[in-house]
Amino acid sequence: MLINQSFITDIKSIISNSRENAIRAIDHQRTLMYWHIGKRIFEEEQEGKDRADYGSQLIKYLSGQLQPEFGSGFSVRQINLYRQFYRTFPIVHTLYAQLSWSQYKLLLVIENQEQREFYIAETVKNNWTVRQLQRQVDSNLYERLLMSNDKESVLAVAKKEKLPSDAKEIIKDPMLLEFLGMKREASYYEKDLESAIITHLQDFLLELGNGFSFVSRQKRIHIEGDEFYVDLVCYNRLLQCFVVIEIKTHKLTHQDIGQLQMYVNYYDRIEKLPHENDTIGILLCASKNDAVVKFTLPVGQKQIFASKYELYLPTEKQLLDEVNKEIVSFEEKG
Structure with a gap:
């Protein structure tokens, strides 16, 4: 039968x-x-x-x-x-x-109400497992998002009260890649880091943030007879755009930024469909000089982001110190 x-x-x-x-x-x-x-x-x-x-x-x-x-x-x-x-x-x-x-039980440990509401909203929205929630709390996700956003915006996006309108609302700096199991002191090539990310792809997409899905690795593109290879290509359904990621195990240079800008331009002009938004580029680097990034890119641009990766979990105090630095810097500029 x-x-x-x-x-x-x-x-x-x-x-x-x-x-x-x-x-x-x-x-x-x-x-x-x-x-x-x-x-x-x-x-x-x-x-x-x-x-x-x-x-x-x-x-x-x-x-x-x-x-x-x-x-x-x-x-x-x-x-x-x-x-x-x-x-x-x-x-x-x-x-x-x-x-x-x-x-x-994990949420009861969090004393700050706004912080607790954020993790509740994200857990419900993303259907996080206990392990995933624990990891996000341990990696101080809330504090990291506060480094480039205000509390109201972070909580509103988490609760689905608003969709992210700017890539910086979901892209974190630093990104924590402790799940890769690579030692910070060890010497390794970019391909080693890339391979580890592919091996732990689910965890990496979770760290990238809401709405990310994997598209391609070492994507080959042709430009007037020359070939180039993009480390990672993702897509974000919330922002409705491609996300091109370049991995650099050295300190970020202006040449790296120029390379990523070329890839972003290629995707905008060749791959992007009319209904989709402009491509986002992320430089995932071992270290960076924010001033170099600032002066290499045009004023007000919203497509290229440099995010430092960490291979270990920083303490909450370390991240809060960074948040406070961002607040002081913002107030001084104002």
């Missing part, structure tokens, strides 16, 4: 989707259970507010009653977490079914 293979594929897809939906539904109910436990604990604490140590005694006693019957999920530490969960998200209707309890 001949069976259409698409029939089997459809059935398997139904089973997989149903299982995933069931897992998400169970996890959401678990999340709601923890929220209601936290709410009830808070209400009971309010009844004993005249005693300073009532809360801690209450949680310790509650853990002793629940843990023998329901397991380690009701340790003193976990119950404290449920209480914190309710205090952080006091309105149950603001909870997202798309977020798992593991993701909420």
